[in-house]
Amino acid sequence: MTTQIGLFGFGVVGQGLYEILAQKNGTAPGRITRICVRDRAKPRSLPPGKFTFNPEDIFSDPDISHIVEATDRPDDAFGIVRRGLLMGKTVVSANKKMLAERLPELLHLQRASGSRLLYEASAGGSIPIFRNLEQFYRHDQVRGIRGVLNGSTNFMLSRMTDEGLAFPEVLALAQQSGFAESDPTLDVDAHDPAYKLVLLIYQAFGKILAPESVLRLGIRHISAEDVGFAAQHSRKIRLLATAEPAPEGKIRAHILPAMVPPRDPFFNLHDEYNGIQIQTFFTENQMLTGKGAGSLPTGFAVLSDLNASLRQEFAPVRLLAATAPTQNHLQHEVVIYWRCPDPGRRGLLTFQEILEETPLESGFRVVGRIGLDALAAAAGELGESRSFVATM
Ligand SMILES: NC(=O)c1ccc[n+]([C@@H]2O[C@H](COP(=O)([O-])OP(=O)(O)OC[C@H]3O[C@@H](n4cnc5c(N)ncnc54)[C@H](OP(=O)(O)O)[C@@H]3O)[C@@H](O)[C@H]2O)c1
Known part of the structure; x- marks a missing residue:
C-alpha cells in the first residue's frame, strides 16, 4: 500500500x-x-x-x-x-x-x-549531510566540521569579490533572486548558520549546544575595503561555520567571516552554494557541496527522509547518545583582521599579539592574535561600532 x-x-x-x-x-x-x-x-x-x-x-x-x-x-x-x-x-x-x-x-x-x-533539509539544503553522518561515518570519529551553511551570504560575498558590487547592492540582488530573507538579519548576522551548526554538532558529536551560545559575527558591515584587503593577500572572504570537540567534553563552535587562501576548499565555493567539510579519524578531510536552498533541492532532501524512514535506513545511535546541554569552549586563539570606522573604539578588543596596525581615512585596521572568548565578549559592541571582523 x-x-x-x-x-x-x-x-x-x-x-x-x-x-x-x-x-x-x-x-x-x-x-x-x-x-x-x-x-x-x-x-x-x-x-x-x-x-x-x-x-x-x-x-x-x-x-x-x-x-x-x-x-x-x-x-x-x-x-x-x-x-x-x-x-x-x-x-x-x-x-x-x-x-x-x-x-x-x-x-x-x-x-x-x-x-x-x-530533518535532512534543515542544514545544507540538498547536501545529504545528516544521512552521511549517521551512516557513512557511523564507525568513524568526527574531529571537526567546517561549512558554508548560508547560501544567501555566500552569494553576496561572491558578487562583492567577483563583480566589485557594494553590500547594499548585493543584498538587494540576493533578495530579488529569492536567496535572502525579506528580513535579512537571519542571514547577514549569521543566525541562520548558527541554527544549522547546532544540528550538525548534535549529529556529528552527539552533543547539544544552545544556539545562543554559538559565537557569531556576520557580514552586515563588510565593505569594499575588506574585500580589497583579502584580495591583496590572495584571499576571499567566506562566512565559515566551525565546530570541533574541546576539552572537558565541550564543543568549540563559531560562525565567523574568514579570509580563506586559494588552497582552502571554500575559496572556490561560489554563489548560493553551500559546502560542508568533515574531518574524521579515518577519512581525514572530505567535502560535500550543493544547493543549500530552493524548491526542488530542499523538496528532494525531504523526500530522502521519507525514503530513509520507509527503508528503516536511519541509526538510532545518535539519538541515544544525547546528553545534557554542553558549553561552548572559546579559550582558543585565532588571528583576525579587524576594521573599525570609529577610532574611539580601539579599546574594544585586547590582542595577545598585534601583527599590523594601520590608521585609515576613516577609523583603523588591526591584524592580530586574539582569544575567541574576547571576541565573544565584545560581539555586541563590535556590531554597534559597525566593525568588520574576519579570521585569517
Ligand atoms: N526555502 C528554502 O530554500 C529552505 C531551505 C531549507 C529549509 N527551509 C525551511 O523550511 C521551512 C519552510 O520554508 P519555505 O521557504 O517553504 O517557507 P514559505 O515559502 O514561506 O512557506 C511557508 C508555508 O507555511 C505555511 N504555514 C505557516 N504557518 C502554518 C500553520 N500554522 N499551519 C499550516 N501551514 C502554515 C504557509 O501557509 P500559507 O501558504 O497559507 O501562507 C506557507 O504555505 C522554513 O522553516 C525554512 O527555514 C527553507
Missing part, C-alpha cells in the same frame, strides 16, 4: 516536495493525501479539496503515517512536530530554527513516543 503523507506548508519547500512526487508519477515512496496551510485567501495551484486549514484533518487520519512539516513559523512548527510525534507518526521537518532551539524537548519527545523525527 502507498504510504500516505500529510503536508503542512505549501511554500518553497512544500511545493518542491509536491512537484517531485508528481513527477515520479506513482513510483515515489508515498503520496501527499492532504495539505494543511494557514491563509484562506491565498490563491492555490491545486484544487481546493487538496487543502485543509484544520490540522486535525491530518493528525487524526489513521491512514496518514508520515507528516512533513514545511511551515515558516517556528512556534507553529514545534506544535505540529510535537503533535505528530505524540500521534505515533514519523515526522520530517525543515525548520532549522525550531529544531535547534527545541532540540532537547524534541529528543525527549522522540524517546517518549517512540516516533521518529528526521
Whole structure:
C-alpha cells in the first residue's frame, strides 16, 4: 500500500516536495493525501479539496503515517512536530530554527513516543549531510566540521569579490533572486548558520549546544575595503561555520567571516552554494557541496527522509547518545583582521599579539592574535561600532 503523507506548508519547500512526487508519477515512496496551510485567501495551484486549514484533518487520519512539516513559523512548527510525534507518526521537518532551539524537548519527545523525527533539509539544503553522518561515518570519529551553511551570504560575498558590487547592492540582488530573507538579519548576522551548526554538532558529536551560545559575527558591515584587503593577500572572504570537540567534553563552535587562501576548499565555493567539510579519524578531510536552498533541492532532501524512514535506513545511535546541554569552549586563539570606522573604539578588543596596525581615512585596521572568548565578549559592541571582523 502507498504510504500516505500529510503536508503542512505549501511554500518553497512544500511545493518542491509536491512537484517531485508528481513527477515520479506513482513510483515515489508515498503520496501527499492532504495539505494543511494557514491563509484562506491565498490563491492555490491545486484544487481546493487538496487543502485543509484544520490540522486535525491530518493528525487524526489513521491512514496518514508520515507528516512533513514545511511551515515558516517556528512556534507553529514545534506544535505540529510535537503533535505528530505524540500521534505515533514519523515526522520530517525543515525548520532549522525550531529544531535547534527545541532540540532537547524534541529528543525527549522522540524517546517518549517512540516516533521518529528526521530533518535532512534543515542544514545544507540538498547536501545529504545528516544521512552521511549517521551512516557513512557511523564507525568513524568526527574531529571537526567546517561549512558554508548560508547560501544567501555566500552569494553576496561572491558578487562583492567577483563583480566589485557594494553590500547594499548585493543584498538587494540576493533578495530579488529569492536567496535572502525579506528580513535579512537571519542571514547577514549569521543566525541562520548558527541554527544549522547546532544540528550538525548534535549529529556529528552527539552533543547539544544552545544556539545562543554559538559565537557569531556576520557580514552586515563588510565593505569594499575588506574585500580589497583579502584580495591583496590572495584571499576571499567566506562566512565559515566551525565546530570541533574541546576539552572537558565541550564543543568549540563559531560562525565567523574568514579570509580563506586559494588552497582552502571554500575559496572556490561560489554563489548560493553551500559546502560542508568533515574531518574524521579515518577519512581525514572530505567535502560535500550543493544547493543549500530552493524548491526542488530542499523538496528532494525531504523526500530522502521519507525514503530513509520507509527503508528503516536511519541509526538510532545518535539519538541515544544525547546528553545534557554542553558549553561552548572559546579559550582558543585565532588571528583576525579587524576594521573599525570609529577610532574611539580601539579599546574594544585586547590582542595577545598585534601583527599590523594601520590608521585609515576613516577609523583603523588591526591584524592580530586574539582569544575567541574576547571576541565573544565584545560581539555586541563590535556590531554597534559597525566593525568588520574576519579570521585569517
Ligand atoms: N526555502 C528554502 O530554500 C529552505 C531551505 C531549507 C529549509 N527551509 C525551511 O523550511 C521551512 C519552510 O520554508 P519555505 O521557504 O517553504 O517557507 P514559505 O515559502 O514561506 O512557506 C511557508 C508555508 O507555511 C505555511 N504555514 C505557516 N504557518 C502554518 C500553520 N500554522 N499551519 C499550516 N501551514 C502554515 C504557509 O501557509 P500559507 O501558504 O497559507 O501562507 C506557507 O504555505 C522554513 O522553516 C525554512 O527555514 C527553507
